[in-house]
Amino acid sequence: MAWETVIGLEVHIQLATRSKIFSTAPTAYGAEPNTQASAVDIALPGVLPVINGQVIRMATLFGLAIDADIAPKSVFARKHYFYPDLPKGYQISQFELPIVANGHLDIVLPDGTEKRVGITRAHLEEDAGKSLHEAFDRDTGIDLNRAGTPLVECVSEPDMRSAAEAVAYARKLHALVQYLGICDGNMQEGSFRVDANVSVRPVGSSEFGTRTETKNVNSFRFLEKAIEFEVERQIDVLESGGKIVQETRLYDPDADETRSMRSKEEAHDYRYFPDPDLLPVIIDAAFVEAARADLPELPDAKRERFAAEYGLSREDAAALTSSRALANYFEATVAAVGGETAQHGKPAANWIMGDLSGALNREGLAIVDSPVSAEQLGGLIARVADNTISGKIGKDVFEALFKGEGDSADAIIEAKGLKQITDTGAIEGFVDQVIADNPDQVQQYREGKTKVIGFLVGQVMKASKGKANPKEVNQMLAAKLAE
């Protein structure tokens, strides 16, 4: 039987606020245990939550960016369950009236086609603390520093049909929240956590199969593998006559498999009700418009603009806008070239996606840590454009910049004497010498084997140590050989 995969993702996006969602404790990662857990965070008797306005603003930005409805009235609710890293015995979340609903994200599939993935809702909630199961022999330790960190939980429609689509969606979302400046995107530290709801059904069926929820996926590569494993597992179960159990599963990257979380199998009764300690959040048009004014240019718009303004291909424009840092680097590079910026887009794109990204990959560096600044790269591109150096010499200058051998392309060209020779007299000297030294080839050329000019140009370039302007060399050789 042929099977179709159905995937929906739930993504927890940690908001990059200074203080927590309901307390004034800091949210920095990696502090000593419980030193960022205030009276509110540890749920002392008598304490009360007060909503952080920045959280509301960030959620609004997010809602606008996914073209969603921003609820004029949203309500916080209590979700009850007992666990030691949940100090109040309930999590403050949103249930019936989430702040964001009915959005979407357009993704580009590997074959170049576009697909729209619906976003059902995005609600605000507080994170729990951390349970440390390994640190002690007989006990579990509880660190509440993370308790109360603001999260947006973004729930997609079950619109994705392959692991690759799911990864494309997750990557796009990941880029978006960083564009918006609302999340640092650090997956290792848990700032962007993806849970995958996966089911399979016979091709052609309109009903959904029973789904499982896979948690603990902290990279895009693992997301792909976890989904692929889970799809295969479900198909195996169904084809051998079994049934899929609706359950939560955990991805184990070491074994590359998902496992049932038996401890959480108990049916939950969360007893949601509106949190009486918190009043409804009312968002008026002025608030939304103020947020809209703060929206940066979003990836899709930027991609379109890059293609139009710089004459880039859609693929190049998409690659350059895949992260805000890369797009910023590109535009700073183009600006640094100076002059007519529209003309420099293509060479800048080629340099960034070619030499620069190759060098960064080699060294395992991110664009923000690039040893070659956008200003330096722009300076280099300018020297190639104005024929100070050839493209080939440019690559040497780039390597020198990458290694930190000079502050600018100009300084390296100067120090290494790489300036292209355009002085006709100097080039004529090299040309005359090569003609004199290679009578056989000259003879062949004059007998009609004009291809041999390539060899003669090479000899001139060699004699000039690569600095002669190849175009001028060509023209001059052709003229002299025709004499």
Added chain:
Amino acid sequence: MSLSEDQVRNVARLARLGLDDDQIADYAGELSNILDVVVSLEKADTTDVEPMAHPLDLAARLRADDAIEVSSRDEFQAIAPAVAEGVYLVPKVIE
């Protein structure tokens, strides 16, 4: 309106109240009596009535995003039943 002992057991379990069988039996009777009073709500006509979550019809005030809290860990953990190395301890949880 009467609650069975199993229902009471279930609710006690939800609320993590450790009760013995005698207590369960007592509570079954008492909770049933309370629910007998409460069911009178059914009779009220609440067509088109907005639920009232707060006595005052106000909106949330939005606080500034200032991380002004300094750690009071030592003071907070001085009253904790079991702590070590800055963390609270509970019997080992097997995941």
Added chain:
Amino acid sequence: MSHTRSIRELASDLAAKKISAVELTEHFLKRIAAHDERLNTLISRNEESARERAAAIDAGDNAGAALAGLPIAHKDIFCTRGVRTSCGSRMLDNFVAPYDATVVERLAGAGTVTLGKTNMDEFAMGSSNETSFYGSVRNPWNTDYVPGGSSGGSAAAVAAGLVPAATGSDTGGSIRQPAALCGVTGIKPTYGRVSRYGMIAFASSLDQGGCFARSAEDCAAVLQAMSGFDARDSTSVEREVPDYSAVLDSQGDDFLEGLKVGLPKEYFAEGLDDASRKVIEAAIAEFEARGAEIVEITLPHTDLAVSTYYVLAPAEASSNLARFDGVRYGYRCENPVDLEDLYTRSRGEGFGREVQRRIMVGAYVLSAGYYDAYYLKAQKTRRLIARDFSDAFENVDLIAAPVTQAPAFKLGEKLDDPVSMYLNDVYTLPASLAGLPGMSVPAGFVDGLPVGLQLLAPWFEESRLLGAAHAYQQSTDWHTKRPAGFE
């Protein structure tokens, strides 16, 4: 005799240095030592810190503050830094709060000296003070009788002259009812007027701090210091607090002149004990004699109040009390074998019976399949009850009614019958559900036990309540009566 003087008199004596804060504190500490064994009004006594604090005030701390040197007691529901804050529960028997409630901070800022923490029903759940882990409080008018609850310790301590004033909290009547049963003046302000920060939550949408004193004038002084916006409480209201004492001074005896007072017929129907009715009618006659216009009104949804309250309050309580899990503070069972054992035994052993009952009712009405029928329905009937009041206040300035159906009952009499205890709150619950300010004013006696007159005003009109009560107290002396043995 300092304990018979008004707060205003004490404040002026202190300011004029006719008496020192230390002397005043010693006087009340002596009374506590002499009488509290019998009454059990205090869970914790702070003799040492009170003496130090009084000495500091004499040395100039809080100089010029409105209540500088005034001894008070806090209901043990308010967190007091460095002092056990038990909330009347075994669960918090070992809980020394690491911070002060806003109310505690504000009263300290006004110069008060805290003598101790008053006894209360466990987690404020009760109407007789019999659910306290620390034993029942006794009514000073007859020690075989309950003082009311849940702020029974505060009411009884003020009635017996052990403190000039005490704080309380009211969720469904927990200030007005014990004030009535102990013959003192008590006020519960509008929901949102007094910060709930640091007041251990029972039912968050209902809980409201307030106070007890001998007279309306004394309550005005204490409430003034407690009230006002607090950024730490999202439900606290940003609204100016009038100068209550100035209102009393400027209008004084004439306050009732021309005031339209409504008597809700539902509060005088079947169930009200005849002797109590006579007392209330006499009080209303006095209002009329002082120029008030008396009209009958109707609050047609009153009969829904008990069921509405006993869905909403337990639901919120079951949630608010989930944090008591034996992990970060409070009671932890001995040698838990695993996490479930830690939870179930700590909560099974740490909470008393009434608290467990309400937690279970609350968990039940919120659980899957029952939410709409109970919780959502009760939120709707709550609005019906609140609307009754807003409609009524279109036509009247004030509502007058009994606080309870009968005077205090005997200790133990209703302990095994929670439902009859709940039904007893019928006159105080509606105003709590609506979030209205309310008062209980001593209005007379039945068989030697006090009866209180309940006054209710529109939202944020505490000064109207205080003004009316003060005017009434100018021509009556019920609030000055002392129980025998505690003169």
